[in-house]
Amino acid sequence: MAECEHIRVGREFLESVSWPSAFRQEAHDRCYCERCYPPHLRDTMDVANYTYVIPRGWTRFAISVDEGFFNHHNVWDKWLNCYHGTSIDSAKSCLEHRQLLLPNDTTMHGKKLEIREGHIKGEHYVFTTPSITYAALDYYAHTYHFQSPYNSQIYTIKVVLQCKQKPDSIIVQPETVDARRQGIKICRYIPNDKLEWKTQHRSTVTIYGLLLEVKQYHVHNHSNSFQYQQIRNTQNVSYEPVTISQTPSPPPPPPFKTKVSTLSNSENISSPTPEKTHREPMSKKRIALLILLVIATILPISALIFGQIYKNDCPIQPWIPRWMTIFGAVGLATFGLLFIILLITFKSCSDDINIGGCISGCVSCLLVFFFLGWLITGSVWVFPAKSKVQYNQYNDTNYCQENLYKFTFGLLLAQYSLIGLVICCGGILALLGLCLG
Ligand SMILES: [Zn+2]
Known part of the structure; x- marks a missing residue:
């Protein structure tokens, strides 16, 4: 049986960005593409008495966890599953720091983190969401164009971190992308007013996987009928300057990296099942x-x-x-x-x-x-x-x-x-x- 295309392309992409292999835990990789996770399987699971929305269409590249920490806090059973949409550079930095840092934190390389341009000032929190659809919005998850060295096919790849989060540390708040005013329901399973989680308790969010959404790139993907108007967005902290200086040499060939601001938003929101056409x-x-x-x-x-x-x-x-x-x-x-x-x-x-x-x-x-x-x-x-x-x-x-x-x-x-x-x-x-x- 041939390897799933999503896994293969995801792996090629990670190689191209020099994803740190020391943190990889391939045994726990899991693909939720349509082939590997067929439509008849469940869309949600109950984890720690909360709805875990299965990341359909995404592929997890597992990250090794601190077993002592996980056992001591009973993380697998007691903590909630959540997502954090981000860029590949920020994801890499989070991985190297073993956590999501807060704005104003200083990285191990001495860089003070700032709230990203266009995101609300003064919100010194780590932001996550229980909804993969929300995490995948372009405000949060960056989209990359990647040409597979295997077949020269171009793919779009989105990046989201999969995390565990301690329940009693979470402040739940509504989405901040103006969806309610526009009458749009973002996630099938989580109501709009419970889509954002924030916390200042730094070590209560722990990463266990990098999720990639790999899609074959077609020109018509760009045509977009709907755009969110972003009113408040506080999720992302800028890590990029650190990780860019960290990368010793650009990988050959470097992925053509563009943030496509509207790509696939309309798909995810207007239809309750992402990848429906697929x-x-x-x-x-x-x-x-x-x-x-x-x-x-x-x-x-x-x-x-x-x-x-x-x-x-x-x-x-x-x-x-x-x-x-x-x-x-x-x-x-x-x-x-x-x-x-x-x-x-x-x-x-x-x-x-x-x-x-x-x-x-x-x-x-x-x-x-x-x-x-x-x-x-x-x-x-x-x-x-x-x-x-x-x-x-x-x-x-x-x-x-x-x-x-x-x-x-x-x-x-x-x-x-x-x-x-x-x-x-x-x-x-x-x-x-x-x-x-
Ligand atoms: Zn698959």
């Missing part, structure tokens, strides 16, 4: 596949029914109803198995797919041989009887129930046509492949 075609494909499977199942069911109803009604060749019964039963079992494999495959893109793929590989080989053999056997029983069969004299030896015989006959012909079609399509595809080189 998800729909997949779901349709799945539904179509399932419907096709259900329709295809009608055939073996009818064969089974015919075989059973007329099991004694074909003296000319008693094996015809038996042939139908066995064909129906095996066909039904095959579709059942296919259905289960499809469900497993849809459920997760991790190891299960390999299991599903392996099972389906072995079993489908056996089944193809069975059906081919059974088709030939059926032909031997059905076709020679064609010239002698009659449908009226029940007691005669050349009688066969009309529907049974004709249905079996048709079924055999249909299978030969299908095989012919598959061979033709294969031939055409092979020819096309040759022509296109």
Whole structure:
């Protein structure tokens, strides 16, 4: 199974910005892209009696935590999950300081932190949010353009830190991007008036992951119908001067870094499900596949029914109803198995797919041989009887129930046509492949 594109591109991006490997904890990486975290899985979880909004569409690159600290404060169980949208340089600085610093703090490099340009003065807090959608707003999370060295595809990448926060240290306040006045609900799960958390207790926010939202870059992403009017924004502290001087040499090739001020805002806010456009075609494909499977199942069911109803009604060749019964039963079992494999495959893109793929590989080989053999056997029983069969004299030896015989006959012909079609399509595809080189 190929590695998820989001994980691969995220890793390439982190390499390109010299993300400190000493703090990486790959074992706890987790991708919430549509493939790795399918739509049917839950959107929220209850963590420490609070709603943890799963960062759908994002990929976590885990950061090692201070285990003594986590055990002592029972952080995993008792602290809340939250997000902090930021730039990659600030994220790196937070990582190196092992915490989010407050305005007026002095970094380990001697730089006094100031509140960023355009953000409200005098608010000396660390700001976080329980909503990934809110953290992902462009005021907070920077967007980078990144060209993958692997396939030269350009991606947009957003940066958010994933943190744990001590519940009793949080001051909860409404969003500060004017969404309420404009009648916009930012997050599906957290009300607008509870979107911002702030604290002055510096060590009560601890980082455990860097989240990247990796999207293929398309020009139309830029067209934007809606822009927030920012009235108050106090979240970010400027770390950039420190980290820029920290970077020894620009990585080759440096990511084309731009803050795209409006990119994807409208997507996240106007539709309750981010990445909706991405998800729909997949779901349709799945539904179509399932419907096709259900329709295809009608055939073996009818064969089974015919075989059973007329099991004694074909003296000319008693094996015809038996042939139908066995064909129906095996066909039904095959579709059942296919259905289960499809469900497993849809459920997760991790190891299960390999299991599903392996099972389906072995079993489908056996089944193809069975059906081919059974088709030939059926032909031997059905076709020679064609010239002698009659449908009226029940007691005669050349009688066969009309529907049974004709249905079996048709079924055999249909299978030969299908095989012919598959061979033709294969031939055409092979020819096309040759022509296109
Ligand atoms: Zn993924």
